Amino acid sequence: MVLTFVEHADGAPDALSLQALTLARGFADGEPVQAVMAGPGAAEAAPALGEYGVATVHVAELDGGYAPQAWARAVAELAGRIGPAAVVAAGSDRGNEILAHAAVMTGAALAANCVAATPGDPAGVTRVRWGGSLLEEARLHGALKLLTVAPHALAMEPAPAGETAIETFGPELRPEDLVVQVSERVDTSTGGLSLAEAPIVVSGGRGVGSAEGFGMLEELAGLLGGVVGCSRAVTSAGWRPHTDQVGQTGTKISPDLYIPCGISGATQHMAGCKGAKRILAINADPDAPILANADYAVVGDVGEIVPAITAELRRVREAS
Amino acid sequence: MSGGVLSAVALLAVLALAGGVFAQRALLLVRLVRMGKPSGIDRSDAVPERLRQEATVVLGQRKLFQRLVPGLMHAFIFWGFLALFPTIVIAMIGIVDRDSTLPWLGEQGWFALLVDVFAVLVLVGVGIALWIRKVVRPRRFEGSHLGEADLILAWITGIVVTLLLWHAARIALGLNEYGAGWSPVANVLSGMFGDGEATEALERVLVWAHVLLILGFLAYLPRSKHLHIFTAAINVYFGRTRARGRLEPLRFDEDLPEEEMRFGIGTVEDLTWKQMVDSMSCTECGRCQEVCPAWATGKTLSPKLLIMGVRDHLFTQGPLALAARASGETYDGPLVAASDDLEEMAWDCVTCGACVRECPVNIEHVDHILDLRRHLVMVESRFPSEAEPMLRDVERQSNPWGKPQAERAAWSDGLGVRVLQPGDPVPEVLYWVGCAASFDERARTSAQSTAKLLQAAGVDFAILGPREACNGDPARRMGNEYVFQAYAEQNVETLNEAGVRKIVASCPHCFNTLANEYPDFGGRYEVVHHTELLAELVREGRLTPTATEQTITYHDSCYLARHNDVLAQPRELAAAVGKPIEMERSGKRTFCCGAGGAHMWMEENARPINEERVREATATGAETLAVACPFCTVMLDDGVQSTGSEMRVADVATLLAEAVETGAPAHEREAG
Numbered sequence: 001m002v003l004t005f006v007e008h009a010d011g012a013p014d015a016l017s018l019q020a021l022t023l024a025r026g027f028a029d030g031e032p033v034q035a036v037m038a039g040p041g042a043a044e045a046a047p048a049l050g051e052y053g054v055a056t057v058h059v060a061e062l063d064g065g066y067a068p069q070a071w072a073r074a075v076a077e078l079a080g081r082i083g084p085a086a087v088v089a090a091g092s093d094r095g096n097e098i099l100a101h102a103a104v105m106t107g108a109a110l111a112a113n114c115v116a117a118t119p120g121d122p123a124g125v126t127r128v129r130w131g132g133s134l135l136e137e138a139r140l141h142g143a144l145k146l147l148t149v150a151p152h153a154l155a156m157e158p159a160p161a162g163e164t165a166i167e168t169f170g171p172e173l174r175p176e177d178l179v180v181q182v183s184e185r186v187d188t189s190t191g192g193l194s195l196a197e198a199p200i201v202v203s204g205g206r207g208v209g210s211a212e213g214f215g216m217l218e219e220l221a222g223l224l225g226g227v228v229g230c231s232r233a234v235t236s237a238g239w240r241p242h243t244d245q246v247g248q249t250g251t252k253i254s255p256d257l258y259i260p261c262g263i264s265g266a267t268q269h270m271a272g273c274k275g276a277k278r279i280l281a282i283n284a285d286p287d288a289p290i291l292a293n294a295d296y297a298v299v300g301d302v303g304e305i306v307p308a309i310t311a312e313l314r315r316v317r318e319a320s
Numbered sequence: 321m322s323g324g325v326l327s328a329v330a331l332l333a334v335l336a337l338a339g340g341v342f343a344q345r346a347l348l349l350v351r352l353v354r355m356g357k358p359s360g361i362d363r364s365d366a367v368p369e370r371l372r373q374e375a376t377v378v379l380g381q382r383k384l385f386q387r388l389v390p391g392l393m394h395a396f397i398f399w400g401f402l403a404l405f406p407t408i409v410i411a412m413i414g415i416v417d418r419d420s421t422l423p424w425l426g427e428q429g430w431f432a433l434l435v436d437v438f439a440v441l442v443l444v445g446v447g448i449a450l451w452i453r454k455v456v457r458p459r460r461f462e463g464s465h466l467g468e469a470d471l472i473l474a475w476i477t478g479i480v481v482t483l484l485l486w487h488a489a490r491i492a493l494g495l496n497e498y499g500a501g502w503s504p505v506a507n508v509l510s511g512m513f514g515d516g517e518a519t520e521a522l523e524r525v526l527v528w529a530h531v532l533l534i535l536g537f538l539a540y541l542p543r544s545k546h547l548h549i550f551t552a553a554i555n556v557y558f559g560r561t562r563a564r565g566r567l568e569p570l571r572f573d574e575d576l577p578e579e580e581m582r583f584g585i586g587t588v589e590d591l592t593w594k595q596m597v598d599s600m601s602c603t604e605c606g607r608c609q610e611v612c613p614a615w616a617t618g619k620t621l622s623p624k625l626l627i628m629g630v631r632d633h634l635f636t637q638g639p640l641a642l643a644a645r646a647s648g649e650t651y652d653g654p655l656v657a658a659s660d661d662l663e664e665m666a667w668d669c670v671t672c673g674a675c676v677r678e679c680p681v682n683i684e685h686v687d688h689i690l691d692l693r694r695h696l697v698m699v700e701s702r703f704p705s706e707a708e709p710m711l712r713d714v715e716r717q718s719n720p721w722g723k724p725q726a727e728r729a730a731w732s733d734g735l736g737v738r739v740l741q742p743g744d745p746v747p748e749v750l751y752w753v754g755c756a757a758s759f760d761e762r763a764r765t766s767a768q769s770t771a772k773l774l775q776a777a778g779v780d781f782a783i784l785g786p787r788e789a790c791n792g793d794p795a796r797r798m799g800n801e802y803v804f805q806a807y808a809e810q811n812v813e814t815l816n817e818a819g820v821r822k823i824v825a826s827c828p829h830c831f832n833t834l835a836n837e838y839p840d841f842g843g844r845y846e847v848v849h850h851t852e853l854l855a856e857l858v859r860e861g862r863l864t865p866t867a868t869e870q871t872i873t874y875h876d877s878c879y880l881a882r883h884n885d886v887l888a889q890p891r892e893l894a895a896a897v898g899k900p901i902e903m904e905r906s907g908k909r910t911f912c913c914g915a916g917g918a919h920m921w922m923e924e925n926a927r928p929i930n931e932e933r934v935r936e937a938t939a940t941g942a943e944t945l946a947v948a949c950p951f952c953t954v955m956l957d958d959g960v961q962s963t964g965s966e967m968r969v970a971d972v973a974t975l976l977a978e979a980v981e982t983g984a985p986a987h988e989r990e991a992g
Contacts, residue, residue, distance in 0.1 A: 129701055130712070206961060233962060236928060248721065249706035249923050266954065267760040268921075271709065271721045289761040 003084040008045035016090035018156035050164035067181035072101030074171035091148040110146040200226025207262020211239035247272035265290025338535035356593030360568025396445030429502035460606025482530035559682035565883030566836035584694025599631035608675030618926035621668035623675035666692040671917035672878040693799030710921035718789040719755040729785035739785035748780040754827035756950030763950030766971035777862040798918040812843035828879035855889035865979035873942035876910035877949035897979035915951035934959035
């Protein structure tokens with residue numbers, strides 16, 4: 001039997017977890033597959049797992065939201081009770097975190113980021129290393145094996161299981177299990193849009209002049225429904241956090257429109273935005289390399305051009 | 321029993337005790353070093369060169385004299401102890417029979433004088449050491465064991481003072497075998513003593529005190545940082561004899577015995593014997609720390625603390641590994657990188673080699689750091705995440721920025737540079753452009769200038785274009801030896817098939833790899849840097865630059881100056897085009913731009929190294945900051961912008977091209 005930790009949101013199981021179930025069924029090799037879930041809304045999401053070959057869903061009754069050690073304790077305790085050959089989870093931030101804690105609690109070996117697994121002792125796993133450039137063949141020993149599944153490596157294959165039983169259980173927590181828990185959720189100013197995925201990115205470089213100068217870029221990005229990025233010089237100067245950096249050593253972006261403002265376009269920066277479909281560069285220096293890489297360019301002072309664009313956008317929108 | 325026999329028995333007893341305590345520790349150290357893995361390079365060759373190193377670095381104290389006052393301090397004590405060595409035997413003979421001495425030598429007046437002079441010099445040395453440590457208090461001692469150093473200085477003082485007083489007492493008692501005038505200091509001191517029974521007793525006390533201090537020192541030494549007395553000479557002998565920029569290659573061949581297999585430094589069992597001797601040789605003097613650009617800009621790395629960390633790890637985990645082996649078990653200890661801050665330190669390093677050059681006992685810090693990285697990258701897959709795109713792009717696109725390989729020769733569009741095709745005749749010189757000068761806008765100018773200059777001088781050259789792949793240096797310095805070796809083999813194959821004999825490289829990193837590291841993979845070429853070739857062309861009159869009034873300060877690239885001794889040629893070029901001004905840290909003492917060791921593709925902690933360097937350059941008042949490396953170009957140009965300096969950053973080749981263009985190209989003039 002193989003147990004799978006399933007994540008969920010808005011009353012439905014997560015896509016990455018359903019992919020993990022594909023691997024779990026293969027690993028079970030005909031044996032039943034069970035699932036464990038936790039957190040508010042788990043019971044509503046559980047029945048949908050019947051479509052993916054899950055015979056029994058164990059729902060952990062825990063108060064509050066996400067608490068990594070507490071959820072891991074639930075998984076470890078359940079595994080100790082029902083004795084699966086393996087516990088599988090999605091290779092998401094949460095899946096990896098929970099199984100890492102569970103590995104410590106059970107003393108079992110964990111292989112993260114697997115794309116294939118064959119049962120047995122030792123079990124064989126193939127996993128992604130090196131940011132996808134290397135596949136590693138590894139062997140996993142022990143009565144219990146823990147695996148997380150590389151995101152988007154496998155399809156969510158439906159496999160109707162007939163009747164799905166839902167059982168609740170109350171894991172016995174230790175005081176230290178609740179050391180880390182979610183206390184508050186704050187949505188980012190970008191409305192949950194990440195730099196890597198945003199369709200429009202407005203970036204600032206040294207030419208913006210100061211941390212305060214980014215206010216006008218925030219405004220423009222807000223109007224366009226995009227997010228703000230920056231160059232390495234800006235993060236080095238401490239004007240913006242490193243998470244905002246676009247470039248070789250920052251985030252690689254591929255927006256529909258990229259608007260670099262006051263960014264010269266050093267190789268280190270271009271390596272981060274070469275995926276952009278269109279580039280509109282604003283720069284005071286007509287010789288800046290960014291202009292040669294841009295589809296559209298405005299040569300001029302960022303402090304004049306950006307507010308002018310913002311004002312024009314506002315005027316057009318108010319008129320329509 | 322007579323007094324002499326009793327004394328002899330007592331002396332033998334303390335000798336056996338001290339010797340036993342010494343041997344117990346020495347045996348452990350020997351067992352540890354024998355457990356060490358083989359070094360990646362041959363350290364048994366070049367015996368004459370190694371003996372020369374021994375003569376200059378150990379006996380001549382060459383590297384200590386890189387700093388005059390501390391150098392004198394150490395040389396006085398070191399030479400003093402060499403000169404005083406026979407007095408240990410003389411004192412022991414004196415213990416057994418106060419009327420005997422070492423045959424011949426003990427009776428020589430000149431030797432007595434020598435002893436007096438050097439005893440005083442040792443005391444002067446101790447005085448200077450105390451002055452440095454207590455008054456000057458340089459930052460290089462931060463993190464060193466200061467109390468231990470004080471104890472050792474006190475011990476040395478005790479040994480020398482008891483020696484002088486013993487000699488004085490002997491003179492007072494008329495026991496001296498030589499004229500008292502040969503021993504001026506002891507002679508003056510003898511005035512303090514009478515010639516009665518009290519002095520007779522004191523003479524015994526002093527000689528015993530002297531010998532006991534020496535034997536106590538012997539027992540203490542191998543447990544202290546003063547161990548270097550025994551290990552430093554060994555470490556210097558087995559140090560690198562040439563090609564300081566060459567990293568020890570790892571061996572991945574399948575017929576390698578498993579006990580020799582290593583992927584850098586994982587646990588204590590992966591340390592090479594040389595790395596162990598390195599760590600045992602450290603005196604915590606901190607010269608490395610003082611010159612380290614990472615330390616200077618507030619980062620965690622101090623080469624000294626790193627080596628001390630390796631040593632501490634070796635001394636705590638090493639015995640456990642030995643015990644496990646003795647009982648046939650598998651040692652399963654922690655990673656060396658896990659102790660103290662070693663992992664963070666390993667990533668702070670720019671591999672500039674300032675520490676290695678400065679170290680008086682030839683410790684090779686960079687090899688430790690690279691081996692720590694190799695294990696973290698190749699086994700643990702743990703490294704600064706922002707470097708991952710570089711590693712991936714080097715591996716997949718054969719350049720660190722992921723540019724299309726087909727565009728490698730795009731910088732030369734319109735210049736008419738010959739791209740060498742398979743089967744083409746070999747050019748006199750192959751121009752190895754490198755990824756930075758091929759793809760980076762700021763660095764391209766240097767390649768374009770170099771190509772124009774070679775054309776103007778009528779040099780027969782060609783480039784490989786898309787057949788030139790990354791030399792592998794960024795991946796290697798990051799710790800990914802697999803990827804590096806794959807590129808080394810690929811490039812060597814390309815170059816050998818083309819029949820290339822001479823290469824000119826634009827990038828000091830390519831230059832170092834091609835010249836010093838590719839021979840390990842079957843690639844042997846005459847490799848020069850573009851500044852070397854261009855200086856030669858100017859000297860031969862094939863290029864005739866017109867100098868201007870511009871003031872130029874030249875920044876030495878670590879991989880040119882320190883690792884490969886290319887100092888004069890870039891300066892010749894700077895002098896040929898303008899008025900050179902030197903920075904405080906120049907030549908082999910240059911200060912890194914901050915890009916080495918794959919830091920071009922990493923984020924920097926604490927203060928930026930490039931700004932530190934640019935401020936130094938700006939302080940010269942020069943208008944132009946000349947460089948000879950594409951990474952220095954980018955780093956220093958960034959530094960100029962962020963510090964608001966007015967300097968222009970330009971490659972020496974670009975400055976030369978400008979100065980040549982103002983006059984007519986030499987070969988055209990000849991032709992016309």
